[in-house]
Amino acid sequence: MWMKNDDELVSEVLKGDQTSFELLLRPYRLGLLNMAYRMTGNREEAKEICQDALIKVYRYLHRYEKGKSFKSWVYKITMNSAYDFLRKKKKSEDIIESQKDLHFATSPNPEQQFLNREIGSKIESCLRNLSPKEKAVFLLRDGDGFSVEETSEILKCSSLSVRTHLSRARKKIRAQFDKVNLGFKKEVNSEV
Amino acid sequence: MKCKKIRHWLPLMVGLDLSEHKVKAVKSHLVKCTGCQQEYDAYVLSLEKTKEWLEEDKQNWEEREWQQAVQNAVKQKKPAISPFAPWPFTKTWAYSLMGVLAAALLFLFVIKPFNLREGIAPESEMFARTQAQLLRSAFQESPQEVVKMTMVLPETGQKIIWIFDKNFDLEVKK
Ligand SMILES: [Zn+2]
Numbered sequence A: 001m002w003m004k005n006d007d008e009l010v011s012e013v014l015k016g017d018q019t020s021f022e023l024l025l026r027p028y029r030l031g032l033l034n035m036a037y038r039m040t041g042n043r044e045e046a047k048e049i050c051q052d053a054l055i056k057v058y059r060y061l062h063r064y065e066k067g068k069s070f071k072s073w074v075y076k077i078t079m080n081s082a083y084d085f086l087r088k089k090k091k092s093e094d095i096i097e098s099q100k101d102l103h104f105a106t107s108p109n110p111e112q113q114f115l116n117r118e119i120g121s122k123i124e125s126c127l128r129n130l131s132p133k134e135k136a137v138f139l140l141r142d143g144d145g146f147s148v149e150e151t152s153e154i155l156k157c158s159s160l161s162v163r164t165h166l167s168r169a170r171k172k173i174r175a176q177f178d179k180v181n182l183g184f185k186k187e188v189n190s191e192v
Numbered sequence B: 001m002k003c004k005k006i007r008h009w010l011p012l013m014v015g016l017d018l019s020e021h022k023v024k025a026v027k028s029h030l031v032k033c034t035g036c037q038q039e040y041d042a043y044v045l046s047l048e049k050t051k052e053w054l055e056e057d058k059q060n061w062e063e064r065e066w067q068q069a070v071q072n073a074v075k076q077k078k079p080a081i082s083p084f085a086p087w088p089f090t091k092t093w094a095y096s097l098m099g100v101l102a103a104a105l106l107f108l109f110v111i112k113p114f115n116l117r118e119g120i121a122p123e124s125e126m127f128a129r130t131q132a133q134l135l136r137s138a139f140q141e142s143p144q145e146v147v148k149m150t151m152v153l154p155e156t157g158q159k160i161i162w163i164f165d166k167n168f169d170l171e172v173k174k
Helices: A006-014 A019-040 A043-059 A070-092 A110-127 A132-143 A148-154 A159-191 B003-013 B020-032 B034-056 B063-074 B089-119 B121-140
Strands: B146-152 B159-165
Touching (some): A006 A019, A019 A043, A070 A132, A110 B034, A148 A159, A159 B003, A159 B034
16 A cells, blocks of 8 residues: 655645545554653543644644654644643642542553553652653653654754753653662562 | 763763763773763663653553544644635735835835825925025035936926935935
């Protein structure tokens, strides 16, 4: 099957072909959902952020400059939606309270649920002390493999700022890591 | 190189997010320094593990959820290119509006007054008075200091005289 590239699909959508919109976004849907999920720590909220981002991507598609990375452009919009969401959420409630019952609502079987909870809470612990900017930089660079330059483009800041936040994020994660990893090993042993 | 400086670079070294010469410097230090090497290994391990966990804890869309989200997005009105669409189209719109406005202003305040002065009596009278004054003042100056231009309208016989000083500035004396 002949695969159209992003720019071709964008043209199709702008000409009025709505099915091309789904094809255009499909490759990025998991990346976007997980980026949003890590930013909020809640799957339902992550979906809400993605919904907002999809609406904006469709509405402002004509602003996308062809020849540039569509992926970066979509991530930029999603990151903005995530920041907007966090800002609104911070106003209305205490973030830390709401993050207590993360991950666990969606897993169907108990065994999987236990595993997910364990891994989920380990990551949560590692990312706990990161500021939103540090988290964003870390997730884009180390989670999604964007380059420092691409990350700076997505977050609309300098490469220097990206490096500074990345360095801080990795330091904090490294500091949390030993605690988390050790605790997890103990817990697993006691279960067995 | 001092360990303190090397350790400052280690968090970026794990992802090779340093300049080439810094990477070289760190590498050559790590070979000689066990303490920094251990520190570096700890960074590598924490990063690798965290990435692994991120991968394992990935969320997924249910197909139905995803399709619904896409439908909700395309339900809005078509992202058609209309003259009222946002940037860059409003920009073009705004620029053409500004152009029209500028042309209108130019016509009203620069071109039109000369035509108006021809037809409207009190104004042309005032104009004539100003001309006479200018002419008088021009004759008081030395001839090299001023330039005089005269235009005679064939229909009315009215004369229009421009007098400029040596800098080609229109001189108006009250
Ligand atoms: Zn050292």
